[in-house]
Amino acid sequence: MDHSPQKRMLVGALSTLGALGALTFSASALAQEIDHAKAAIEFEKFRAEMEDSNPSELFELKGEELWKAKRGPKNVSLAESCDLGQGIGKIEGAYVQMPRYFADADAVMDAERRIVWCMVEKQGFKFDDIAKKPFATDTFTPDATNLVTYVAAHSKNMKIAVPLKDPKVKEAWEIGKEMAAYRAGPYDFSCNTCHGTDGKRIRMQDLPNLATAAGAIKGVQGWPGYRMTGGIQLTHQWRMTDCFRQQRFPAPKYTSDAIAYLLTYMIGNANGQVYKGPGIKR
Amino acid sequence: MTKKIILAAMAALTALPATSVLADADYRAKAIAVIKKDFVPRGQADLDRLAEDGVHAICNRTGNNPPAEIAKVLEGDQMADVKWPADGKLMGNWKKGESLAQSGRGFTWSDKPGLPVGGNCYNCHQINPKETSYGTIGPSLLHFGKLRGNTPEIQKYVYGKIFNAKAYNLCSEMPRFGRVEALKPEQIKDLVALLLDPESPVNK
Incomplete structure (x- = not known):
């Protein structure tokens, strides 16, 4: 799917912001501090404007096609076979009520893990083929990314409600807490x-404290999202993976327990907060 | 020797009454099992990075708040590991230190293996007042030398702290840059100068 007009627009706007930053960079230290804050505010304004033509919608549309089409070796659609926890084919509010426990898979699953599970179990795709290229590149957006964007869009403006009362989910939360x-x-x-203390930064990047509801929702908000850096659509699974890269760890397996449990901890901590739908990330 | 001390320390921890520190031991064991099964090597990041060393083991089991006696012993262990420069000089070139402090590269699976890696200093610390893009995970180091002078004792402290922060505070958030050979002694000396040289902008 071609999203180059949006991409060009984003790049243009970003270079304007960049130029503004460069002009003021020789000012005094205090002035620079203020400029950083201003740039952050400008970015937020810009992002708010972009919400009207959110690039995520393009991926959402593609995801809708994929959800409804008969596909895979078994030639079935996800709409007629995949249960995201709300009944087969039902997607309203499904994203904000995951991770949850699925008895048919005997696993706690976040949205992307569940969608991939359905693609494998219901449609007959091979997991290894999907896991080979799990995240978007300049030239490729995985089906699972489009699908999870579509599903997430149907939880827009809903409250996060991970079913932590379910003992299996609670245990995943506890294990995720220890992993963190x-x-x-x-x-x-x-x-x-x-991500364990309030009010910290790396360079100018604010770090949400994922142990609190206010911090955890910041880690959830905007995913899946259109990332201006690179101009590609990325998922929460990708974000968790990239955190481990920065942590200097090896790579977590795609749609593994490890990621599902950490997401249960983070998203569970955001329970009661409002999810704004697929977003735009810097 | 180190292993013995760690085992003794672990035994001491286990012998403690069932406090909140140990209440999560079951979930921790499960977390470690998940970590062991769910990661794959990528780039330079091999699976051996997932293993806990003695410091990790104690800090992970005490919420980064180990009993003082255990901390003291293990800090001594870490201190014994610090390699001091052969020529005895601890202050290098602050300008080189500044550029090293700027770089946050190194050790991720997307970085090229091998040296040189960055000092990562500005990721967490305020240092040179001209650099306003600084993190706040660590304390501000602005005017570090101006406030403390640059006596041999201070130089030794700063060199040792950068080489192995865990020798001073067992569960410090700061990496052990010298111990893991992220930074060579020469580079650490340049960072000492960045903090302590009267000519460094840090102290202007």
Whole structure:
């Protein structure tokens, strides 16, 4: 799907912001601090304007086609076979009520994991083929990314409601909490090194405290999202994977328990907060 | 030797009454099992990075708040590991230190393996007042030398702290840049100068 007009627009607007930044960069330290804050505000305004023509909608439309089409070796549609926790084919509010436990898979699954499971179990696609290229590149957007964008769009403006009362989900949350605290690797980092305290930053990047509802929703909001850097559509699974890259860890397996449990911890902590739908990320 | 101390420390922890520190042990064991089964090597990041060393083991099991006696022993272990420069000089070139402090590269699976890697300093610290894009995970180091002087003791402290922060505070968030050979002694000396040289903008 061609999204180059949007991409050009984004790039143009971003270079304007960049030029503004460059002009003021020689000013005093205090002035620069203020400029950083201004740039952040400008970016937010720009993003708000973009919401009217959110590039995520293009992926949502593609996802809708994929959801309804008979596909795969078994030639069935997800609409007639896939249960995201609300009944077969039902997608309203499904995204904000995941991760949840699915008895048929005997696993706690986030939205992307569940969609991929349905593609494999119901449509007959091979998991290894899907996992080979799980995330978008300049020239390729995975079906699962389009599908999860479509599903997420049908939870827009709904409250997050991960079913933590389910003992299986609660256990996933507890394990995820421990994983978030696990320090290892060459730099001794855990998730909590950056995301366990209020009011911290890396450079100018604010770091949400994922242990709080207000922080956790910041980690959830905007995913899946159109990333201006690179101009591609990326999912929450991708974001978790990239966090491990920055943590200097090896790579988590795509749609694994590891990611599902961490997402259960993060999204569960955001329960009661309003999810605004697929977004735009810097 | 180190292993013995760690085992003793672990035994001491286990012997503690069932406090909140240990209440999550079951979930922690499950978390470690998940971590072991659900990661794959990528680029330079091999699976051995998932293993806990003695410091990780204690910090992970005490919420980064180990009993003082255990911390003291293990900090001593880490201190014994610090390699001091052969020539005895601890202050290098602050300008090189500044450019090293700027770089956040290194050790991720998308980085090219091998040196040189960045100091990552501005990711977490305020340092040079001219650089306003700084993180706040660590304390501000603005005017570090101006406030403390640059006596041999201070130089030794700063060098040692950058080489292995865990020698001073066992569960410090700061990486052990020297111990893991992210930074060579020469590079650490340049960072010492960035913080302590009177000519460094940090101290203007």
